[in-house]
Amino acid sequence: MNTLASMHPGAWAIVTKVRAEGALMHRLAALGLRAGNRLLVLRRARFHGPIHVRIGTTELLLRHADACHVEVAACHEMQTASACATQPIAPPRI
Numbered sequence: 001m002n003t004l005a006s007m008h009p010g011a012w013a014i015v016t017k018v019r020a021e022g023a024l025m026h027r028l029a030a031l032g033l034r035a036g037n038r039l040l041v042l043r044r045a046r047f048h049g050p051i052h053v054r055i056g057t058t059e060l061l062l063r064h065a066d067a068c069h070v071e072v073a074a075c076h077e078m079q080t081a082s083a084c085a086t087q088p089i090a091p092p093r094i
Contacts, residue, residue, distance in 0.1 A: 002074060004033075004051060005067040007041045013072035014038050020069040031060055033070050 007013055015037045018028050032055040033039075043052040048064040062070075 002072050003068050004039075004041075004053070004062070004070040004072050005048075005064050007044075007051075007072060007074070009041050009043050011041045012038065012075040013041070014075065015070060016073050017071040018069060019071060020066075024066065024069065028066065028070065031062075032056065032058055039072070 002013075004013070004015075015033055015035050017035055018025060018033055020028055028034075037055055040054045041051065042054055042059065045051070050061040050063055051067045052059065052061050
């Protein structure tokens with residue numbers, strides 16, 4: 001089981017399951033973290049700091065504790081390359 005918290009910057013992944021309940025489940029779903037959605041990990045802060053991800057055209061920062069509730073499959077683990085077909089995306093704005 002891979003979680004979003006274990007992914008490295010530059011990695012593409014697909015959300016497979018969100019293991020959360022109540023308000024946290026609703027918050028993560030509202031941010032776009034739902035099963036089947038593709039994401040790109042942009043940055044990870046040290047020492048269990050926030051994780052910067054892009055889902056579609058939206059960028060967000062997640063606490064490490066929240067990212068631990070999001071199960072993902074890295075794109076290289078997917079059976080078909082089309083599952084994570086990448087399109088050129090703009091680099092993050094600084």
